[in-house]
């Protein structure tokens with residue numbers, strides 16, 4: 001069982017990174033996957049899964065929905081336009097990639113040896129488990145590969161309230177962990193957060209749109225250091241700055257190996 005679990009998680013990360021690399025596609029779907037990805041078994045076959053890692057057509061939460069404010073949409077359009085550049089009349093991939101985002105990673109999510117199949121089936125990504133559009137975390141992450149950095153456009157919904165009318169510090173920390181963790185994962189493979197340091201500089205009004213900028217500071221062996229700044233959408237106001245340390249893990253770590 002443990003060996004099966006390891007097999008599954010390895011497949012998850014390998015295929016997750018493949019998905020990230022396919023992320024820039026505007027209308028990402030199975031048809032865009034390489035044939036080898038669609039037809040060859042991956043590790044998760046061990047648990048009788050199809051090679052497509054989702055149970056049904058997944059919703060890509062990084063795409064615009066009706067709850068997005070004009071400001072959020074404008075920032076999305078801005079970064080999305082940078083994902084494709086025109087050179088000599090030809091459209092080419094730009095430096096930026098939009099990362100798709102799903103609320104579950106696999107039909108049977110992985111989560112350690114103690115998780116029952118029922119719990120695994122119910123597992124959902126923390127930041128994507130509020131179904132009502134606009135009520136929780138609305139965000140999209142754009143990765144800049146050459147610069148080893150990323151920007152997240154984040155609109156904070158009313159269910160994230162902490163101090164009256166403002167975003168809860170834990171919700172801000174969640175976004176920082178998620179975005180720095182995403183960048184670290186992209187750069188270093190499977191990682192876990194070992195340390196996050198945060199300075200809350202100014203409160204974030206509920207419903208507002210902020211930018212979460214993350215950049216690679218350095219990699220030392222298994223350690224990936226990421227810095228992060230949460231600013232107003234015009235970058236004029238600093239809301240939070242943070243640093244994160246991520247340690248590359250052997251995926252067996254998640255199974256207590």
Ligand SMILES: CCCCCCCCCCCCCCCC(=O)SCCNC(=O)CCNC(=O)[C@H](O)C(C)(C)COP(=O)(O)OP(=O)(O)OC[C@H]1O[C@@H](n2cnc3c(N)ncnc32)[C@H](O)[C@@H]1OP(=O)(O)O
Pocket residue numbers: 012013015016017019105177178179181182185191192193194195223245247249253
């Ligand atoms: C479709 C699929 C898509 C997949 C792709 C998609 C993208 C994906 C997005 C993910 C977005 C979510 C991102 C959430 C990310 C989490 O929230 S992870 C959950 C929270 N974190 C945890 O639960 C981690 C709990 N801690 C641990 O498991 C272990 O302590 C760790 C972090 C793995 C480290 O343990 P270890 O590997 O045994 O390392 P250890 O030997 O103790 O230390 C190694 C070195 O690191 C140093 N170190 C360790 N801990 C610390 C620390 N806290 N501070 C400073 N130094 C430290 C040690 O001093 C040592 O240094 P050296 O002596 O080598 O110089």
